[in-house]
Amino acid sequence: MRFSATELRFQLPGFAGTNNVQDAKRLNGPVVGNPSVAPESAMISNFDITDTKSAVTRDGNTKVYTGTPHSLDPNGSGYFVETTFKLLLPTYSAVSLCSLLAPTLPMSYAKCNYLTVCSNGVDLFMAQSNTIMQFMAPTAQFKVPILPAQHVAFFNRTLYYAVGNVLYPSDTDNIEQSDTRAPTFVFNAPITMVMPLDNGIVVGADKVYWLAGQVPEELTSLGDGYDGTAVAGTGVVFDASLFGGSGKIGMFTANNGICLCTNSGQIQNLTLNKIGFTAQQQGAAIIRKKNGCNQYLTWV
Numbered sequence: 001m002r003f004s005a006t007e008l009r010f011q012l013p014g015f016a017g018t019n020n021v022q023d024a025k026r027l028n029g030p031v032v033g034n035p036s037v038a039p040e041s042a043m044i045s046n047f048d049i050t051d052t053k054s055a056v057t058r059d060g061n062t063k064v065y066t067g068t069p070h071s072l073d074p075n076g077s078g079y080f081v082e083t084t085f086k087l088l089l090p091t092y093s094a095v096s097l098c099s100l101l102a103p104t105l106p107m108s109y110a111k112c113n114y115l116t117v118c119s120n121g122v123d124l125f126m127a128q129s130n131t132i133m134q135f136m137a138p139t140a141q142f143k144v145p146i147l148p149a150q151h152v153a154f155f156n157r158t159l160y161y162a163v164g165n166v167l168y169p170s171d172t173d174n175i176e177q178s179d180t181r182a183p184t185f186v187f188n189a190p191i192t193m194v195m196p197l198d199n200g201i202v203v204g205a206d207k208v209y210w211l212a213g214q215v216p217e218e219l220t221s222l223g224d225g226y227d228g229t230a231v232a233g234t235g236v237v238f239d240a241s242l243f244g245g246s247g248k249i250g251m252f253t254a255n256n257g258i259c260l261c262t263n264s265g266q267i268q269n270l271t272l273n274k275i276g277f278t279a280q281q282q283g284a285a286i287i288r289k290k291n292g293c294n295q296y297l298t299w300v
Contacts, residue, residue, distance in 0.1 A: 204230030
């Protein structure tokens with residue numbers, strides 16, 4: 001038996017495209033007894049599929065914090081700055097945790113086990129949930145307190161903190177103090193990025209450097225990692241499995257493009273001579289997954 005084209009289209013389900021008008025949870029589609037209805041599709045964000053196969057939107061899908069915040073903690077703690085140091089609540093409201101001496105300066109965060117070290121070069125404290133703790137002054141010989149730093153990072157049980165063009169390490173397993181006999185790392189310009197990976201630390205200053213090693217006494221500079229400057233706030237560390245590898249990978253925005261860093265200290269500019277932008281002194285970045293793609297989004 002021969003069928004006309006019209007009859008074939010009637011018997012085979014089609015595709016009606018993406019419906020952005022109707023409620024995304026109540027789209028039309030083929031049902032038993034009428035299988036030829038063309039199915040529709042929709043893009044829904046912030047939702048879950050329940051055990052009964054229905055879509056339920058999550059809290060926050062339409063909620064926005066309407067203030068003027070800055071310096072949101074990239075570790076997901078919910079800390080940010082807006083006149084005071086605040087914590088974002090699940091209701092998208094915020095509670096003020098403490099006042100700041102320099103509320104307009106960018107805040108840097110380091111997740112240290114169950115604590116988060118917060119510093120902007122003037123203010124320095126530790127936070128755990130909605131509790132704020134000050135650093136204790138050490139009394140032992142050769143021990144000095146941690147200084148307020150522009151950038152803080154936690155690597156192999158040690159807090160690294162950048163003050164101007166000097167990178168200091170804390171005592172191992174005691175991030176509240178540093179030893180005057182410990183090695184320091186001096187660069188040729190103010191430090192703009194401290195980004196630990198698995199086998200070392202990427203440091204941005206007048207250029208981008210790779211400090212290879214696991215502990216302060218063994219960290220060794222293998223020379224310039226990249227002949228460019230890193231924009232502060234754009235460094236992001238993520239699992240290399242997103243790119244089919246293992247361990248950690250870092251990405252940052254330089255003054256001339258977006259760069260990828262491997263665990264061996266290799267740095268590659270992925271957008272050189274491809275994307276142009278006006279470089280700034282400060283920026284932000286996130287890693288997100290959308291439409292099956294892993295994306296690095298940066299603002300400078």
